[in-house]
Amino acid sequence: MPVKKGTGSTRDFSYQILKTKILNLELKPGTKISEKEIADELSVSRTPVREAFMMLAQEDLLDVIPQIGTIVSKINLEYVEEGRFIREKIEKEIVALACELFPDEYKNKLEKNIALQELCAKHNNHHELFELDEEFHQLIFKGCRKERTWRMLELLNSHFNRLRLLRLTNNSNWEIIIYQHKKVFQFITESKKKEAMEIMEQHLRLVVIEQNDLKVKYPDYFI
Numbered sequence: 001m002p003v004k005k006g007t008g009s010t011r012d013f014s015y016q017i018l019k020t021k022i023l024n025l026e027l028k029p030g031t032k033i034s035e036k037e038i039a040d041e042l043s044v045s046r047t048p049v050r051e052a053f054m055m056l057a058q059e060d061l062l063d064v065i066p067q068i069g070t071i072v073s074k075i076n077l078e079y080v081e082e083g084r085f086i087r088e089k090i091e092k093e094i095v096a097l098a099c100e101l102f103p104d105e106y107k108n109k110l111e112k113n114i115a116l117q118e119l120c121a122k123h124n125n126h127h128e129l130f131e132l133d134e135e136f137h138q139l140i141f142k143g144c145r146k147e148r149t150w151r152m153l154e155l156l157n158s159h160f161n162r163l164r165l166l167r168l169t170n171n172s173n174w175e176i177i178i179y180q181h182k183k184v185f186q187f188i189t190e191s192k193k194k195e196a197m198e199i200m201e202q203h204l205r206l207v208v209i210e211q212n213d214l215k216v217k218y219p220d221y222f223i
Contacts, residue, residue, distance in 0.1 A: 017042060060076070138150050184196060
């Protein structure tokens with residue numbers, strides 16, 4: 001992706017690259033980073049990187065500590081639970097809407113998405129599986145014409161999403177995740193609202209069950 005000229009576009013470029021690296025755990029929780037190092041790596045000036053740092057700090061993905069520097073924030077389990085809670089409450093209602101009216105175009109997209117998930121699981125491609133997982137849920141929002149709601153949730157779920165990716169990296173419950181996606185799709189196509197809401201709730205609570213094991217395995221990643 002080329003860097004465009006102009007402070008605004010370069011800032012956005014720097015922000016997107018850094019956010020992706022943080023969410024994908026390429027920049028691990030607790031890692032110290034500097035404006036100069038990032039600017040040199042991205043071949044941009046320090047000003048847009050500084051602005052990107054400020055934006056990421058506002059999203060609780062960076063901690064700017066006086067006399068120490070800028071640190072990739074550790075995963076805060078209180079933030080994880082808050083994000084998961086909000087997403088569960090909203091997404092149960094979204095899937096209920098999908099059971100009432102969901103375009104065939106989006107049913108086809110969900111079906112293709114699940115097929116790709118199975119392929120990624122077969123080849124142990126956890127990063128792409130995570131992206132497909134995100135896309136699966138986003139497609140339900142899009143099919144219900146609630147894209148702005150999805151974007152709002154994404155801003156609140158950065159800590160939740162890092163924990164989800166960490167779970168997938170450990171090859172944990174891939175089969176269960178894909179099975180539950182299949183059931184969500186089935187209940188949407190069969191207009192079974194109650195069942196769809198129940199399986200979505202179970203699906204979004206998987207991370208609660210596994211977070212303690214992950215905290216033991218990666219103690220330096222968590223507050």
